[in-house]
Amino acid sequence: MREFNRDRYLEIAGNVGVFTSAEIDVIIEILNVHEKSDGKEYVVFNYKEADIILGFIIFGRTPLTEFSWDIYWLVVDLGRQGKGIGGKLIRMCQDFILGNGDSAILKVETSTKKEFAHARNLYVKQNFKEAGRIPNFYKENDDLIIYYIALTSGSTMSRTI
Template sequence: MNLLTKSWNLLLNDSAVKIRPTKREDRDHIINILRRTSNFTDEEIKVAVELLDSYFANSLDSGYWTYTAELDRVVGYICYGPTPMTSGTFDIYWIAVDPIVQGKHIGTKLLSFAEEDIVRHNGRLITIYTSSQERYGNTRAFYSRRGYREGCRVRDYYKPGDDLVIYVKLTLED
């Protein structure tokens, strides 16, 4: 464990993670987190930034709800919103946590926050789209541990050998 990691561990033990609406000044920090996770391609990061910019341009009507996890600086974010042309279905578009603090439950806190917010907005179904590539294995396991199940798989969706995997979670029991 290096000194930086050790100091983050102390900070996480002594301070609660604050989740708040994303501000314009968070943009560069979020882009930096997306790049440093090493999970996202340049094309994926470009799409994430487009959603952020849409949110900043018109947060109320963009269709994207973006929140930031903060300790003494930005350590993660989540972007979600109602799925167009559905009743009570919401998509989790992006979730990313600074690699320095991954494994410290920040992703869980962000996802739980989004789920609670979705329920407050009468959400009944949450969907998360991801890739079948091995580099997303930890991500898929994270979703499974949080009660999401694989609802659908579309073979070769992104490219040959790279399936679209859609995780789903019902928020209300029938």
């Protein structure tokens, strides 16, 4: 039987203090779709220690592409940030993707708001490249920033990130 941990994910997302209520609503919507599809829509992985979930990542194939994927949400418990869990979740995501094909493009979109500075640092540290920005995309002075990484089975890149 599949294990769904919706309430814990929402608790973690609520506590990190960077998401608006509209963003939390989108997380709820995605988790609902995931559960209703019995786990077929979106891939959700979590990181646990002593059986307690400390973070999660939601990702999936990008529609209308041959081998591209998107990270939709990546969240680590507020008290456990900065200890490598975000990096581990990204590696779990990349390993899963490379289990489904020899090469892939993995993309993530985020905001240039200061609240997302840790996320931007993490993506750069994990060898994602900046593909571009759209000024004022979310609102005035809040740009969209796009990161991507090309993954190849057995490549140094996929091993080191």
